[in-house]
């Protein structure tokens with residue numbers, strides 16, 4: 436497994452450069468397809484990247500945007516990744532993009548996963564995916580010890596998998612390993628010494644112990660203190 440590791444002098448420089456890279460990859464994909472799909476994480480790390488990316492000069496009306504995973508909470512919850520996306524990415528020029536939802540207020544996550552996947556599947560493969568990582572080496576909602584992790588990492592995994600895990604405060608839905616690895620461009624965003632050490636510590640571990648290892652091959656990891 437090999438990936439590129441890019442260390443930045445600070446988080447602002449990382450956000451600017453990563454946003455530019457993502458925009459360039461989307462522009463390139465748009466030159467070859469009518470519509471392209473971008474998947475991004477929630478959590479606390481990607482906000483500054485979204486703040487730069489949303490202003491990128493590209494034809495956002497031909498971009499489908501979805502989350503890599505969502506916590507099963509309503510959009511008015513402070514834990515909602517969908518709310519984060521609407522607030523920080525789907526604004527400015529990127530307001531013209533189409534959101535492919537990963538949450539249904541009217542359904543439980545197990546039943547909703549199949550319904551949501553029907554909207555997502557026709558827009559695959561992903562042109563670009565940005566992933567985060569937890570210090571426990573989870574990515575998206577592929578958590579060590581999660582109830583359906585093996586299924587989500589298997590070759591014949593469904594597009595979306597409901598997930599419950601000791602490390603997740605609420606039920607989740609997550610894009611599966613094959614969907615994430617089907618992306619033309621994969622980027623991982625991590626901040627801080629703890630996550631850098633966790634990434635180093637993941638080397639050689641099986642994916643069920645370090646799910647990040649399931650998606651690192653061919654990825655670019657972007658890190659700042």
Ligand SMILES: O=C(O)[C@H](O)[C@@H](O)[C@H](O)[C@H](O)COP(=O)(O)O
Nearest residue numbers: 476477478479480567568574575
């Ligand atoms: O729902 C989420 O939390 C994310 O999609 C998740 O996969 C995130 O990328 C990691 O948990 C890192 O989160 P932080 O960026 O907050 O450290």
